[in-house]
Amino acid sequence: MNVTDLLQEARAKGLRFATAESCTGGMVSAALTDIPGSSDVVECGFVTYSNSAKISMLDVAPDTLSAHGAVSEETAKEMVTGALKNSGADIAVSITGIAGPGGSEFKPEGRVCFGVGSASGVTAHTVEFGALGRENVRRASLEHALSLFAEATDQQ
Template identity: 60%
Template sequence: MSLAADVLDAARARGVLISTAESCTGGLIIGALTEIPGSSDAVDRGFITYSNNAKVQMIGVSAEIIKTFGAVSEEVAAQMASGALKGSDAGIAVAVTGIAGPGGSEHKPEGRVCFGIAQPFGVTTETIEFGAIGRGNVRAATVEHALQLLLDALQK
C-alpha cells in the first residue's frame, strides 16, 4: 500500500478530514491524497498558497510574520497549517513552504522546507534541509515527508 493510502486509512480511523496548505509543492500533496480512489471521505480541501499574498488572503497568514521571518520559516508554516485547519472542515492540516530551487541564498538555501501540522489541540513545526538535489526531487521529498508527518500525527 502507498503512504498516501495509509494516511487516508489513518484519517478514516480517527474520523477526521485532511486539509493542506501548500506553497513549494503547488498542490502535489493534495494530489497524492486524491489520486487514491475513495479519498473523498478523508480529504476536505487543499489551499495552494504559492504567493505571499495568497498566504495572507486565503488562510490568514500574517503579513507581518512573513516580513519578519520570511515566507520560508516555521512561523509561516505554523500559520499556514492553522489557517488551513480553521478555513476547512478538517481535523488535521499539513502545510509546507520552502525553496525547491534552483537558487536560494546563504540564509535560505535551496532544499530548505518548513512543515507545519495543525490539529485542534495545537501546531507542530519542523524544518528539513533536503539540499540542492534539484527542484523535482525537493518537491517529491517534501510530499513524502508531509505524508509521513500526517501519518505519524494521525497515529498518535
C-alpha cells in the same frame, strides 16, 4: 508512504485532512486524491504560492512575512493554523520552502518548513533536503508531508 493505508486509518478514525502548500504546488493534495474514495478524508487543499495568497486564504500575517519571510517556521505555523481555521479538517499540514534552483546564503535551496496542526496543537520544523534539484526537493517534501499526516493520524 502507503497513501491507501494512511487514508484507511484516517477514515476509520473519522478524520479529515487539509493541506496548505506553497513549494509543492498541490502535490500533497494530488497524492491524497489520487486514491479512489479519498473524498471522505480529504477536506481541501490550499495552494498558496504567493505571499498575497498566504495572507488572503490562510490568514498569514503580513508582519510575519515581513519579519521572517515565506520560508520560515513562523509562516508554516500560521499557514497550518489558517488551513485548520478555514476548513473542516481535523489535521492539516503546511509546506513552504525553496525547491530551487537558487536560494541564498541565509535560505538555501532545499530548505523546507513544515507545519502540522490538529486539536493537539500546532508545531513547525525545518528540513534541509539540500540542493537536490527542484523535482527531488518537491518529491522529498511530498513524502515528508505524507509521513506527518501519518504521525498525526496515529496520535488521534
